[in-house]
Amino acid sequence: MTLTFVLSLLAAALVGGIVGSLLGLGGGIIVVPVYTVVFRLPAQVAVGTSLVAVVANAAAASTVYLKSRVVNLRLALLLATITALGSLIGGIIGTSVGGPWLVGTFGVMLVGVGVLMLVQPETSARRSPAGGAAALDAVPGSAQEPAAAFGPAGAPGSAPALGSPPGPGSAPKPAPAEANLAAEYYDPAAKKTVAYQPRRVTPGLALSFVAGNLSGMLGIGGGVIQVPVMNLLFGMPIKASTATSSHIISLTAMAGAVVYLARGFIDPVTTAITVVGVYLGARLGARLNQVLPSNIVKRVFSLVLFYMAARMLAQAWGLPFLS
């Protein structure tokens, strides 16, 4: 391993952390394609490496979210059972299929995420003064979490957005099993205690399985699915959705990661560089997130995602151009 290669890896992980943070999608969304397309690492090594970084970042973020009580611990544990199962199955699929299949699947996922980024409406919470983030800014390794873990600028989100808790009388009565999931936390930005009652949790279980599955198979956080599910389906405030998603991932991504570790797909030095690079990049991205125009950032990087997707699909299909 030459110094140039090491520095290139570190730079890629750093950029992955920054961009993933700016996009609100976590470092894996950039690290995995760059490692496979640019550095020509085996797809399984790239995914396994990314998963360890996901676990480390989510765990670091969860310490602060737990301290501030923004995590809904009961809901996290409930969803973690099914998400961990999805992550395990995703890990088995990811380590069993051929590299081209994995690269191709990731390419298809990138196209989907790129389209979502282009059509997703901007929300007011994203650029809130205390570092709050919109739904998709909630993925482990993304802008909010590391900053939240280690700096005041990233105190866990600040403003309920898409899924602000329904007012009294406006929502259906929770099912008996959901009643004990009610929670509250103090929002320092709004200077008030926010109380909410998650609803429609049962249908969300299936989506949690999908989130875990994608995480284990592709080395991404899974928050891209979990956060909107909690925010839009369960009716939870965005901050609680973000924190709870992060905590679920800190509990479940290991189920996929150990499969890659046991099967020899985790290279220690590459992983160490990635963990450090993505972490530092995510912190930097959290700061940049406050000053860059998010709509433009999203549009520009959606083009980057489409380009990476094209290269991954070309590599998967063995096409000479782009790959």
Next chain:
Amino acid sequence: MDNLAYDRIASALRWGVVIGVVFIVGGLGIFFLKGAGASPPSSNLAEGLAGLVRFDPGALILVGIIVVLALPVVQALLAAATYRELGNRRYTLVSLGVFVIQMIALAVAWLK
């Protein structure tokens, strides 16, 4: 309220992350200091950990990775123990459910 569970898990995560990162960064530092003298780290877990007695950088990094990946298991066990202490049977069982799936993942991972 579940404050006890929140505090215990947060403390465990904080220390776990610190310990894991110390091993990872320490191993990476030794790897670069040794330069050309460093043996290429093994991605095989048993081989990699065997290098721990030689203070091998790859082994140190692997220990850090294992510490990080062990944190979810510690979390689930702590949650189960705390909810049991609080007399909450439902979430003791849910936490144990998470732990059982994590153990299944470990068992499946090492099945060749």
